[in-house]
Amino acid sequence: MILKGAAGSAVLKGVALLFGVLATAFLGRVLMPTQYGYYAFASTVVTLLALPVQCGLPQLMTREIAKYQLEERWGHIRGLLLRANQLVVVLGFIMVTGLALALPVLKEHVLAVDRPTFIWAIVLLPLIALNRVRGGALIGLRKVVLGMLPDNGIRAVLFMAFIALWYWLWPFNSAVAMALQVAATAIAFLSGAVLLMRHLPRPVHTSAAAFETRSWVTAIVPLTLTDALLIVNLQADLLVLGLFRDAADVGIYRAAVLVASQVTIGLTVANEVLAPHIARLHQAGDRAGLQSLVRQAQGWLALSGLVLAGICILADREILTFVFGSAYAGGAAALAILAAGQFITVMAGTNSVLLNMSGNERDVLRVFAVSAIANLAANFALVPTFGLLGAAAATTACQLITNGLLLHYVHRRLGLKILRLL
Numbered sequence: 428m429i430l431k432g433a434a435g436s437a438v439l440k441g442v443a444l445l446f447g448v449l450a451t452a453f454l455g456r457v458l459m460p461t462q463y464g465y466y467a468f469a470s471t472v473v474t475l476l477a478l479p480v481q482c483g484l485p486q487l488m489t490r491e492i493a494k495y496q497l498e499e500r501w502g503h504i505r506g507l508l509l510r511a512n513q514l515v516v517v518l519g520f521i522m523v524t525g526l527a528l529a530l531p532v533l534k535e536h537v538l539a540v541d542r543p544t545f546i547w548a549i550v551l552l553p554l555i556a557l558n559r560v561r562g563g564a565l566i567g568l569r570k571v572v573l574g575m576l577p578d579n580g581i582r583a584v585l586f587m588a589f590i591a592l593w594y595w596l597w598p599f600n601s602a603v604a605m606a607l608q609v610a611a612t613a614i615a616f617l618s619g620a621v622l623l624m625r626h627l628p629r630p631v632h633t634s635a636a637a638f639e640t641r642s643w644v645t646a647i648v649p650l651t652l653t654d655a656l657l658i659v660n661l662q663a664d665l666l667v668l669g670l671f672r673d674a675a676d677v678g679i680y681r682a683a684v685l686v687a688s689q690v691t692i693g694l695t696v697a698n699e700v701l702a703p704h705i706a707r708l709h710q711a712g713d714r715a716g717l718q719s720l721v722r723q724a725q726g727w728l729a730l731s732g733l734v735l736a737g738i739c740i741l742a743d744r745e746i747l748t749f750v751f752g753s754a755y756a757g758g759a760a761a762l763a764i765l766a767a768g769q770f771i772t773v774m775a776g777t778n779s780v781l782l783n784m785s786g787n788e789r790d791v792l793r794v795f796a797v798s799a800i801a802n803l804a805a806n807f808a809l810v811p812t813f814g815l816l817g818a819a820a821a822t823t824a825c826q827l828i829t830n831g832l833l834l835h836y837v838h839r840r841l842g843l844k845i846l847r848l849l
Contacts, residue, residue: 453590481515486654487563502631584612646788649790680761691773725776739762772826
């Protein structure tokens with residue numbers, strides 16, 4: 428079952444990677460660094476602000492639904508789905524309204540903000556949150572491939588098709604690209620909603636909704652903060668770069684970030700596939716099974732990370748020039764630094780998922796809080812003077828701190844020494 432899920436997830440991640448690279452390369456070449464920078468900065472802001480809207484619900488749903496299914500508490504699955512959607516709709520409305528009111532101020536003070544592009548990005552925000560919540564529910568039901576299909580398959584393919592077709596027929600800019608992203612994401616969400624309804628266990632449809640609202644709220648507070656801090660760690664460099672540098676620098680750096688992020692593709696697949704199994708093994712008290720599961724995953728993660736990071740470091744300039752064009756070659760050194768940081772993350776393994784799925788999310792929260800503060804401070808200190816290289820160096824240093832602390836807590840709480848499992 429795990430190998431089947433991993434294979435399916437790997438295929439979907441491969442599809443998402445292929446079409447993501449094609450779409451990114453297409454946008455980078457067609458829009459050029461400035462227009463692409465507008466698109467990249469708007470995407471960064473919306474990705475960051477989608478976290479308070481989804482408020483830790485994807486992880487909560489994966490963990491709790493896996494537990495409720497094991498215990499055959501069907502009414503609680505129905506109740507959790509209902510509460511989750513209600514909360515996302517309300518928070519999404521609040522966030523969209525706030526962003527719309529703040530847009531004139533952002534346009535006046537931030538060089539990387541383009542008004543039409545940002546308006547479409549605001550529309551995208553609630554769709555991102557709803558999509559992730561739906562995916563968390565399906566993964567909790569151990570439908571990992573189906574949980575990943577809408578975002579990694581349908582959305583990725585549709586977005587590439589939409590931007591290619593529009594560019595062929597009509598004028599194209601960053602705002603159009605963001606509008607087409609909204610269209611692709613909306614279709615993906617509707618597809619995912621249909622899949623979830625079809626694959627819910629039959630008793631869920633017939634059971635009365637049962638609620639553990641207080642318990643859920645208590646759980647999502649640290650998960651929400653953890654998610655927010657994680658995104659700050661992932662996006663702080665782009666965010667700070669957009670505040671101090673022009674859109675062209677943001678576009679070049681975003682290209683380097685997207686290439687470097689492929690180093691962790693194996694870890695991303697492992698996190699999504701293993702999460703429900705970790706939750707079930709921990710709930711059953713099977714520590715030996717948990718250790719065996721992690722050991723099997725870690726060897727493959729190390730190999731994939733080494734190969735991908737090596738390619739990025741040794742052929743940094745060539746990759747950026749081939750994929751995006753010569754205008755992006757200035758991001759080569761940043762790409763090499765970022766790839767090294769991503770390799771550190773891969774070697775540390777599924778540490779945050781192990782802690783979250785075993786009920787130790789507060790430890791993850793502590794680690795991400797320390798790292799987010801350090802990350803922002805380092806970026807604000809280095810970016811104004813060193814630009815792209817400062818952003819890359821600050822981010823990589825903080826990845827080392829984050830993963831070292833997470834490994835400490837995994838050993839302390841679960842008795843696992845990830846690096847010794849290789």
